[in-house]
Amino acid sequence: MDETTKRHNEKMKRIKAARDELMKTKTEEKGLIMVHTGAGKGKSSSGFGMIMRCIAHGMPCAVVQFIKGTWMTGERKFLTHRFGDECRFFVSGEGFTWETQDRERDVAAAQRGWEIAKEQILDPDIDFVLLDEINIALRYDYLDIDEVVDFLLHQKPHMTHVCLTGRNAKPELIEAADLVTEMTLLKHPFRDGVKAQKGVEF
Numbered sequence: 001m002d003e004t005t006k007r008h009n010e011k012m013k014r015i016k017a018a019r020d021e022l023m024k025t026k027t028e029e030k031g032l033i034m035v036h037t038g039a040g041k042g043k044s045s046s047g048f049g050m051i052m053r054c055i056a057h058g059m060p061c062a063v064v065q066f067i068k069g070t071w072m073t074g075e076r077k078f079l080t081h082r083f084g085d086e087c088r089f090f091v092s093g094e095g096f097t098w099e100t101q102d103r104e105r106d107v108a109a110a111q112r113g114w115e116i117a118k119e120q121i122l123d124p125d126i127d128f129v130l131l132d133e134i135n136i137a138l139r140y141d142y143l144d145i146d147e148v149v150d151f152l153l154h155q156k157p158h159m160t161h162v163c164l165t166g167r168n169a170k171p172e173l174i175e176a177a178d179l180v181t182e183m184t185l186l187k188h189p190f191r192d193g194v195k196a197q198k199g200v201e202f
Helices: 003-024 043-056 074-082 103-122 134-139 145-154 171-176
Strands: 033-037 061-065 087-091 128-132 161-165 179-182
Touching: 033 043, 033 171, 043 061, 043 074, 043 087, 043 128, 043 161, 061 074, 061 103, 074 087, 087 103, 103 128, 103 134, 103 145, 134 145, 134 161, 145 171
Parallel strands: 033 161, 033 179, 061 087, 061 128, 128 161
Antiparallel strands: none
């Protein structure tokens, strides 16, 4: 064994020993409140990735989709056509706000979605709930942020995971969450005139 390989192996042993000690302290399990926000792409994609994991592990799950109601996205097609028994899928939005141009309808749709979301979160048969683009509804005050945060902190079952996606997550939600990820935009083809495309954006 040459000197470089030997030093590498010794370093990895030290790292593993430290990691093993650290992992001994991580014993709690709980349902997490997760927030995916930021201007970069990947917030919903990451949420749907966790839905796939839940299905693979036999964990019943649900999606409540806010705002994007008129889009027949790939994930919606996939889940409703192939995994309807494993994952419930609800659409409450009627399209982006600049498309509907009707605040009252948007508020009503968001509130319907929130009622469905609460039912799914409280359902003892459901382990994971994805609230896709709910941050947009919260940003425009279609939903009351204090009500949403209070429900998540005080009524969500202890072992139920909830993931909330969308840009501009409100500070109250970020404070309440267990895990917050901000997707940072470095470069996007839309800026160069490339439209949203199947398999990438939807």
